[in-house]
Amino acid sequence: MDLPAQPVSALSDDAALVERARANDPAAFDELVERYKQRIYGTIYHMTSNHEDSNDLAQETFIRAYKNLDRFKGDSSFYTWIYRIAVNTTINFLNGHRRRSKNHLSLDDVDARIQENPDFIERTRGEGPDGEVAANELMEHLNVALQKLSPDHRLVVTLYDIQGLSHAEIAKITNSSEGTVRSRLYYARLQLQQLLKRYLPEKN
């Protein structure tokens, strides 16, 4: 679910696909869905920590995008625009959902390659031989810790530290200044540092 920076060709491709989708070419919109489904799902999943909710919200994001294609003026990239829809849809859901009931956390599959990651090996040393169990346990702890953040703080951590977006991109998506993004990121990390102490070295 890493999100590499968008190459220029991809952005211009997006614009062409959006034009075709506006001209009632369903295959063009399908192509946009294929392109972004994994990142959109990933962002939503890291925000909700629930597979079913992420599934629904990811679909809702694309439905809203499809219905509002005419309103997409091209001031920003399609990629920023769809992210903004996903983020607004998710935050609205979280604000409403928090009042209704507690979130039920669920786990997605953990890529087996995590067991080769030096950071994972270092942090789960001495937790037994079963790497898969350790990975699941680590993911569960990360999800629980993330859920303790407010939606705004969780969002910047998800987009910056997990998805790899830049401060400027996050500012565009969240309609705020870069200073606000940095501030939220800092305060979110302060909280996470306490919540995830167990996995962090003492000096940190």
Added chain:
Amino acid sequence: MPPTRQPNDPQFDDLRRLLAMKRAERPPQETMDGFLVAFHKRLADEQAADAARRANSFWLRLRERLGIAPAVPGDEAFPALRRLLSLKSYERPSPAYLDNFLMRLNRRLLAEQMRPTAFWTRLFQSLTERPFAFAQVGVAFALTFVLTIQFYNHWPRSQVAATVQPTAPTIVAAASERPVQVIYDDARANDRREETTDSAVMLLPAFESQPRVHFVMDRVDITPKVYAASFNY
């Protein structure tokens, strides 16, 4: 001066022996074993709660909203945490889920298109997607409301009163032994006096537990501006 009691006063011997038995009481071993872990967990929770309070403080959020967020340390302050969080990117949905995503999306899109959406639903949805527009509409509604109230309050009363025509009052009442005298005090109808055999009888239901009192209205003064009534008990 009151006599001072010594700690080893023999009169407390029994009590001291009793309390000494408490020394033998020990917490369960498992509690002590897990004490440090529990302490660190609780300390971390408390510190996280403090950090959350600071992060969500009203003034900080206000400054963020206004775009004057305080300068804060950057990525270099959290190297280990950043590496830990990056491990989250290994968590992915199953491939089957992503394979079927487009099919499920198209099915849902078709169902959405078949379903008519109410105007209010679309308006609300469109406004919630644009919080700024939502705020503008809210302010516009509030301003309209305030202006309407202000306009109504400052409307010249004489113009309203001028529309009132002195007409005979309508008295709906049960028959009573006492007649009601209706007097028009209006200058134009000052000489008109009417007597009617009907009476205005009012029963006050609030006094259910007490004997019912009949109020008989015997006089109604009418001017174009003020209606006043007096009652005889």
